Amino acid sequence: MTDKKTTKSIHKLFPVIRVMFSTAGKRYPWFFVLESAKTLVQTAQPFLGILVTPLLVDELCGQRDINKLAIYAAVLIMGECILQLLNERLNMTLQKYQERLDNYFSMQISLHSMGLDFQLTEDKAALDQLEKARTGMTWYSGGAYGIAEQIFMFLGNVFKIAGFVSVIALHAPILLIAILAYVAVNGLLTSRCNKVELLSYERLSKTNRLFSYFGWEIVNFRYGKDIRLYDARRMLVDKWEKYTEKNIAGWKWQSDHTYLYRLFQEAAGVVSTLVTYAYMGYLVIRGAISIGTFTQMVSTAGALSSTLSGLVWNVQELMKRCNYAYEYVLFMEYPEAIPKGCAPVPRGEHTIEFRGVTFAYPGTDKKVLDGVSITVAPGEHLSIVGLNGAGKTTFIKLLCRLYDPTEGEILMDGRSIKEYDYGEYMKQFAPVFQDFKLFGFSIRDNIAFGEQDDARLEELLKLVELDKMVGKLEKGLDTRVYKIFEEDGIEPSGGEQQKMAIARAIYKDTPVLILDEPTAALDPVAEYEVYRQFHTLVGGKTAFYISHRLSSCRFCDRIAVFADGKIAEYGSHEELANIPGGIYAEMFAAQAQYYK
DSSP, rough: OHHHHHHHHHHHHHHHHHHHHHHHHHHOOHHHHHHHHHHHHHHHHHHHHHHHHHHHHHHTTOOOHHHHHHHHHHHHHHHHHHHHHHHHHHHHHHHHHHHHHHHHHHHHHHHHHSOOOOGGOOOOOHHHHHHHHHTTTTTTTTTTHHHHHHHHHHHHHHHHHHHHHHHHHHHHHTTTHHHHHHHHHHHHHHHHHHHHHHHHHHHHHHHHHHHHHHHHEEEEEGGHHHHHHOOOOOHHHHHHHHHHHOOOOOHHHHHHHHHHHHHHHHHHHHHHHHHHHHHHHHHHHSSOOOOOHHHHHHHHHHHHHHHHHHHHHHHHHHHHHHHHHHHHHHTTTOOOSSSOOOOOOSSOOEEEEEEEEOOOOOTTTOOOOOOOOEOTTTEEEEEEEEEESSHHHHHHHTTTTOOOOEEEEETTTTTTTTGGBBHHHTOOOOOOOTTTTOOOOOOOHHHTTTTTOOOHHHHHHHHOOOHHHHHSTTTGGGGGBSSOOOOOOOOOOOHHHHHHHHHHHHOOSSSSEEEEEEEEEESSHHHHHHHHHHHHTTTTSEEEEEOOGGGGGGSEEEEEEEEEETTEEEHHHHHHHHHHTHHHHHHHHHHTTTTT
16 A cells, blocks of 8 residues: 555656746746755765764864964854854745746636636645645645745755765765665655545645635625625624634644654654764774764764755655645646637637527536527527526526536537537626626726727727716726725726626627627616617627516517526517417516506
C-alpha cells in the first residue's frame, strides 16, 4: 500500500513541476534567477563557520597569534554579515514575487472557471474540484512560490550534504552511520505525518466549501433585505458555527493523529545529539582530533543531521505540496462537458430546428423535454409559454448550448450545432435570462462591456427608457451600479436593472435575441412601453420570447405552448386563443379578466 501511494505521489510530482515552472517561468523568469542566487548564498553560509571556526579555536588553544586571530575573526564576521545581507535582500525581493505568483495563479483559476462549460457550474464534482484547486494552490501547497522554494531548498541541501560528508569523512567517518540512522527514523516519522495531513485535506475539502459559503453569504449585501426581513441571521450564524466546528474537528483529528510522531521525532533528535557529543569527546580524549576539529565535527555533524532530515522533509514536503497543487492541474485539465466543433458559423440570420429533442439534467432520469420538434425561420418572433416547470428555460439553455440534448439534435441552417465552433456559435445569441446579473461596474460597462460607442448607448437608453434616469446622474454612463465600491453608486430598481439587461442584449447586436421574462420586474406602464416598442427593439432579428404575461404573445409571429416537456400547442395568437378547451385559450382567458 505504501509503495502504491508513493508511486502515486511521484506520478503527481512531475506534472505539477512542469506546469508550475513552465507557467511561472514565462511570466516571471527573474523569480528563478533570484531563487538560484539565494540557494547559492544559503549553501555557502554554514561552510564559512565550519571551515573558519576550528582555525580560530585551535589558535586560541595554541599560540594565540593576534594577527591570525584578527584575520580569522574578520573573515568569519564579515563573511557572515555579507552572506546574511545578501540572503535578506534576496528574500525581500522574492516575497514580492510570492504575491505576484499567488495572484497570477488565482487569476488562471478564475479565467478557467469562467470558461468552463456551463453544465459544469451546476455539477457537484466540478465544484468540489474547483474548491480543491483553490485551496490546493494557496494555503495547503503554498502555491508556485511554495513549491519552487522546496525544490531549490532540496538542491541546496544536496550540495550541503556533499560538503558535510566530505568534512566528516576526513576525521570521523563512523559518525556518518549514527547520523544516517537518525535521518531514516526521522524520515519515516515525517512520512507518517504527511499521510495524515493528506487524508485530512481530502476530508476537509467539502467542509471548506460549505464553511466558505455560509461565512461569505453572511456579509454579502445582496442578501441584506432577506436576512433582515426573515431574521435569517441566527440561521446563517448557526450554520457557519456548525461548519466551523467541523473544520476545527478536522484539524484536531489531524493534530491528534500526528502528536505521537512529532514526539518521537523530538526524542530521536535528542538521542542523535548525545551520540555525536559522546563519540567526538571520546576522540578528543584519545588525542585523535584537536579541540578545533572537535568543534568542527560537532557543528558539521549537527548540520549534516539537520540537513539530511531537511532533505527527507524536502522530498516529502514537495510530494505533499504537489499532491495538493495537483488538484490545480486536474482542474485546469477538467474534461469538457460538451464536445466542440470547428466549422465556421454562416453570417446573417439563421434557421433553427429542434428535431426530436429530449433532455434530462445530468444525474437524473426525469425528462424535462421529451421529443420536442420545432423550426424557427430567420427573423421569426417565437413566444414560448407554459406553466412553471414545463421546460421553457431548459429549451433556451439547449438552444444556447449551455447543455446538449440527451436525445435528438438541434440544427442551425441545416447543420448540427455540435459541428460549429463553440465560441462563434455563442456569439449568435444575446439572452436576457430571468436570473441575469449586473456587475459592480459602470452603467457603460454593464451594457457595452468595455466598448466606447456612447452615441449608440444613448440611443439604446432612449429605447429602453433609461435616458432620463441616466441623465440625472452626475457621472452619467460612468456611474457605478451598486454602492459596493463608491458612495455615489446607484442602487437601481428591479425594473431599471431589467432595462439595463435588455439594453445589454440589444447592444450585442446578434442574429438571435432571447428574452426570458424580460418584463417581470416592470410596472404595467413600463411593460406596455416595452411591448409597444417590441418590433423597434427586436427589429428583424430572430427572437425567442418567454413570458407568463400572455398579452405579450400578440407581438410574436408564433406561439409554442409547453406542457409536460412537450410542445402541446403551436400557432398564432388568434389560432390558439380560439381552440375550445385549449391550454393557451384557458390561460389567456384567465389573465384577460385582469386587463379588462
